[in-house]
Amino acid sequence: MMVSQQDKITVSQTVIVITNFLLGTGILTLPRISVEAVKTPDVWLSVAFGGLIALLAGFIMVKLSMEYPEKTLYQYSRDIIGKWPGRLFSLLLICYFLATSSFQVRSVTEVMGFYLLEETPLWAMAMVFLWSGIYLITGGINPIARLYEIIFPITVLIFLIVIFMSASIFDTDNLRPVLGKGIVPVMQGVKTTSFAYTGIEVLLIIVPFMRKPKQALKAALIGISFPIVFYVITVIMVIGALSIDGVTSRT
Structure with missing residues (x-):
């Protein structure tokens, strides 16, 4: 099935789509779960290796x-493994995306209920997100990409504001010693931090929607690099401000 030219996106839009797929509510829990796995201040190295x-x-x-x-x-997939195995694989992939979407919707409603709308039922917040998402995807990938172009600069701006506000309580001693217990704990933490990059599967679907598919590799590498930088800076700032002992008891 050919994708119409009207439903194609530029390289810059592809970068932003990939970045937004990788960035999620996991950024709020990443410092805590990664510290629990590594148990040293070298968590940022695990996050960086997970990014690699x-x-x-x-x-x-x-x-x-x-x-x-x-x-x-x-x-x-049908060309690679056959018609019926390909259909089964596609069905499993659909189930995976549905499960991932359910997790993300539940996560964002939990965050909103905890920080913003304490008395609002979770189902009410979830329905707003689901209805908005369903309406958005009916227009194809272009409306999604354009919405991400609006959201991404706002995300970066808020992120930078929070980072600068945290600078006053940042203590480099909380990040020392570097590799004090060797590289083994860092590598053990990679298994946990790698899950922060779920959403990368969109690369298996997005290439046919690009106007210049030959630049897909460039778009992918840049799109993945943004979340890596976001996650590493987040972990460094959170641990530098709260220490690893403080991080394990807070989300």
């Missing part, structure tokens, strides 16, 4: 998709 794994996975996904530039994974 995401870059490698993104490279593989894009290279695979570029072999079938006019097809999504749902379509070319």
Whole structure:
């Protein structure tokens, strides 16, 4: 099935779509769960290594998709493993995305209920997000990309404001010693921090929607790099402000 030219997105839009798919409510829990896994101030190294794994996975996904530039994974999986196994794989992938979406909706409603709308039922907040999302996807990928173009600068602005406000309580001693217990705890934490980069699977679907699919690899590497920087800075600032003991008891 060919994608119409009206439903194609630019390289910059692709970068922003990938970035927004990777950034989620996990950024709020990442410092705590990563510290629980590593138990040293070197958590930021685990996050960085997890990002390198995401870059490698993104490279593989894009290279695979570029072999079938006019097809999504749902379509070319049949060419690789056969018609019926491909359909089964597509069904499993759909179930995965539904489960991931459910988790994200529940997470964001929990955050809103905790910080903003304490008396509002979770189902009411969830329905607003679901209805908005369903309305958005009926227009194809272009409205989604344009919305992300609006959201992303706002996200960056708020992120920078929070970081600068936290600078006054940041203490570099909370990040020392670097590799005090060696590299082993850092590598053990990579398994946990890698989950922060879920959403990278969009690379298996987005390439056919690009106006310049030959630049998909460039878009993927840049799009993944933004979340890596966001996550590493977040972990460094949170641990520097609260210490690893403080982080384990707070989200």
